[in-house]
Amino acid sequence: MNRTYWASGTAVLLALAFAVAATVAAASGSEGAGAPARAPGLYSPDAGFARDMAVHHQQAVEMSFIVRDRTRDEPVRGLAYDIANTQANQRGMLLGWLDLWGLPKVVADEQPMSWMGSTGHDGHSGHDMGGATTKPGALMPGMATKEELAQLGAAEGRDAEVLYLQLMTDHHKGGVAMARGCATQCGTPAERALAQGMVEAQESELTLMADMLKQRGAAPRG
Template sequence: MSRTYWAAGAAVVLAVLFAVGATVATASGGSGGGAAGRTPGLHSPDAGFARDMAVHHQQAVEMSFVVRDRTQDEAVRSLAYDIANTQANQRGMLLGWLDLWGLPKVVSDEPPMSWMGTGTDAGTSGHGAHSGHGATPTGAATGEAGAAGSGAIMPGMATKEELTRLGAAGGRDAEVLYLQLMTDHHKGGVAMAEGCARQCQTPAERALAQGMVEAQQAELTLMADMLKQRGSAPRG
């Protein structure tokens, strides 16, 4: 258990260092632009990933703060702290890039995950037949980074009912539910980050996405071990 937790912690530290380096590079103009120094377009994978992952991360931060107050188990509280701290920092970087690119954090007619199908920078003009969407998903920071609606929550995101259950649970029940929800959340996050690592044109953002993949995969291993210790297992 301790060896696995150390490995996961090391992966998180590397992800944070990746992110800090990426932000410095962006701020200095060294690698903040897209391919050939171009600013990413409104509906490019770079911008879409930044908007969607900011929403995705915000829910992870919120769930981590909830479980911190619902259990006294130090292992779960430490994991929750690491996830909240890391993903809050990364979220700030993603939103900061959108500011640097002069792009909005909310695009009202952009369905969640639509950037996954664009493949390359779609530029600032048309973006296909996007239908409108409704409410911001549970866990999104209203007015900062909107995405899914009409029930179309991004991969791995918890539902409103699941978040209510987490907030009402305590002790071992809260620990198990949090670990299961965060396992699903990380699996969805890894898929999104892998998409950016393949498709995003901004070198710094691709590096951050790859760091997310590695850190969250390590945490998935850790959480599977923690669930086993509690007589449970990931869902599905």
């Protein structure tokens, strides 16, 4: 249990450290450390990532609140709280940047993930997603379907813990691939720093969740 809390806390500290650094950089207003001299364009990687990751993060927050009501297991509840808190804060930063840039939070004709490169036959990005795929009925790679969210909401105890850890593992894999895309393609230094922080924190949580699944006699899906 101590190992679980230590690993979870480390991931949260990594995420918060990068978030603070990104906030300070953005607030500085200098091209070398914060926002670029010109605001990103409507369909730029910077704007696309902010819009897509805000949606992606919102589902992680939703799943985390669901599982906190479905189990009394403190390690899982602690992890869920950390994920909800971290990703809600990061989502606020992403939406705040869109406001700062004078860009909409939703673009009707924009395909999810199109900012990552050329789109494939399924309408999603042709960029390497590190094995993360978009399931039928899901909006983006790693995201759960409405049916899976309903299943999580109906589960209890160990079943809820295992399903949450499996769904969140898939979710993090998609999130890491997206964040890597921004870390290499986004033009705003502060946003690139935040994206790199997401990669490192979520990779740490992926290791933690694999260990937690093993403790419960289960494994990641796929």
